[in-house]
Amino acid sequence: MASDHGLNYDISNTKDMELYQTERWHSDTLTYSIPLKEPGKYVLILKFSEVYFTSPDEKVFDVALGKKIIIKNLDIFYTVGKASAHDEYAEIELKDNKIFLGKIEAPGAYDSNSKQLKIKFLKGSRDNPKINAILLYKGDVNDTDFAERKKKLDEANRKKLQEAKKVILIEKRHHPDEIYDEDAILNQEDNLLLKDEPGIFNIFFTVYGGYILISLSIFLLLNYILESNERNLKIVKIKTQ
DSSP states (O other): OEEOGGGGSOOBSOSOGGGGTOEEEOSSOEEEEEEOOSOEEEEEEEEEOBOSOOSTTSSEEEEEETTEEEEEEEOHHHHHOBTBOEEEEEEEEEETTEEEETTEEOTTSEETTTTEEEEEEEEEEESOOEESEEEEEESOGGGTTHHHHHHHHHHHHHHHHHHHHHHHHHHHOSSTTOOOOHHHHHTOOSOGGGGGOOOTTGGGGSHHHHHHHHHHHHHHHHHHHHHHHHHHHHHHHHHHO
């Protein structure tokens, strides 16, 4: 089914806004057949934008070439937000009437009779699959705008990570007036949550650890007394025989 709901928005992160303002979607798995006759290497570019949902995890789906999934759990809003262009790239090769991703074959991705590439947008449990535009480019990914768009996406993801770390820092503070070096922590690559994981022996330095130590001491003492009594009984029996 066709939708032009995206015409209500100016799509960011692209110079070709009109490609991302209309889309095709389906309440079931959506399949596209792209003419492909000449063997060789190609770059499949799938173009998406989210213009309906306003939060992550509302539209999530997979994309496959034949039976080979090439994009798993695509969540457009989570990746770039609303009304923003997002492209997915896949390097493929048509050889011996088969489609390969590197050295791995994608079974069912090519119909040798009709000379067509089969692209499937798989229905998931969260809304419907969709596609805004498809580009099949003959050549290498380095000849496309992949590097430029990847750089922008990496920068956007870096900013998301920084924001997530700031939220963690706020939650870590014991007192509003506590002084700490925020920039130093934000520049660390390690997940801040890992720093709060106690070592196995650190539990004994907590209140609950104190209770555990006391209980363990009492248990060991009682056990020692019982064992001592048993030894004494054995000794007594030996002496009375």
